[in-house]
Amino acid sequence: MNETTPYILLSALLFSIGAVSVLTRRNAIMIFMSIELMLNAANLAFVAFAKQWGQLDGQLFVFFVMTVAAAEVAVGLALIVAIFRAKKGTDVDDLSAMKN
Amino acid sequence: MGSEFIVFLAVAIVAIGAAVGMALSRNALYSAMFLILNFACVAVLYLLLNAPFLAVAQVTVYTGAIMVLFVFVIMVLGAEKLPAGESRKEMAWQRPLALGLGVLLLIQAAYVVFTRVVSSSATKLIDSSPLAIGKALFGPYLFPFEVASILLLAAMVGAVVLTRKE
Numbered sequence: 001m002n003e004t005t006p007y008i009l010l011s012a013l014l015f016s017i018g019a020v021s022v023l024t025r026r027n028a029i030m031i032f033m034s035i036e037l038m039l040n041a042a043n044l045a046f047v048a049f050a051k052q053w054g055q056l057d058g059q060l061f062v063f064f065v066m067t068v069a070a071a072e073v074a075v076g077l078a079l080i081v082a083i084f085r086a087k088k089g090t091d092v093d094d095l096s097a098m099k100n
Numbered sequence: 101m102g103s104e105f106i107v108f109l110a111v112a113i114v115a116i117g118a119a120v121g122m123a124l125s126r127n128a129l130y131s132a133m134f135l136i137l138n139f140a141c142v143a144v145l146y147l148l149l150n151a152p153f154l155a156v157a158q159v160t161v162y163t164g165a166i167m168v169l170f171v172f173v174i175m176v177l178g179a180e181k182l183p184a185g186e187s188r189k190e191m192a193w194q195r196p197l198a199l200g201l202g203v204l205l206l207i208q209a210a211y212v213v214f215t216r217v218v219s220s221s222a223t224k225l226i227d228s229s230p231l232a233i234g235k236a237l238f239g240p241y242l243f244p245f246e247v248a249s250i251l252l253l254a255a256m257v258g259a260v261v262l263t264r265k266e
Contacts, residue, residue: 012206012210033131037122044145084177
């Protein structure tokens with residue numbers, strides 16, 4: 001039990017909440033927000049370990065994760081808008097056009 | 101420990117409460133607001149973890165740009181009301197299974213954290229000012245930095261193309 005352990009435990013808890021939310025939610029926007037929560041929990045672990053080891057690289061990695069998350073949200077929300085126009089809803093159970 | 105740990109505990113409780121509220125809320129807009137609260141709490145934790153640049157970037161990029169985009173899309177689509185009977189009858193087993201798997205994941209993570217504990221930690225704080233971050237970004241991390249800019253450009257073009265009316 002050192003100084004960063006509480007942060008790692010909090011990160012694990014937030015990640016688990018996000019994972020359960022991804023698995024239980026049916027709305028595409030809600031699933032997307034839960035993924036953001038999981039990314040954020042991983043970022044918290046990165047910063048905590050950067051402090052523990054006294055290195056800046058963890059913080060730089062978080063910077064790049066933020067960049068990728070921003071790109072992902074822009075494209076993902078554009079996809080959701082396109083799906084909403086075509087299907088009149090964002091329920092992931094209705095998106096089975098490739099199955100049938 | 102001391103006062104810093106008390107601040108951590110208070111912020112952590114708010115962050116966990118906001119995350120649970122996001123997961124359980126029946127209104128997508130309330131979920132987005134809970135997520136913004138969670139991101140703000142994580143920004144405070146970044147300050148505690150000697151990362152002032154990331155704390156500001158968290159507020160401007162996550163709560164300022166990403167969540168505004170979420171709220172904008174939810175309001176434009178009018179998709180904030182999530183149906184109450186969201187879980188399907190034939191998938192009734194899925195919710196408890198997901199909860200069990202989530203608890204299992206948490207137990208695994210806690211097990212690893214407590215058994216592979218490394219007692220050594222850096223004694224002195226590193227210089228993590230925006231100046232140091234900028235020097236690292238344009239020094240050893242120059243190539244990933246440029247790739248990230250191309251990625252953002254591609255995402256911008258992709259978003260414009262995907263939402264354009266024919």
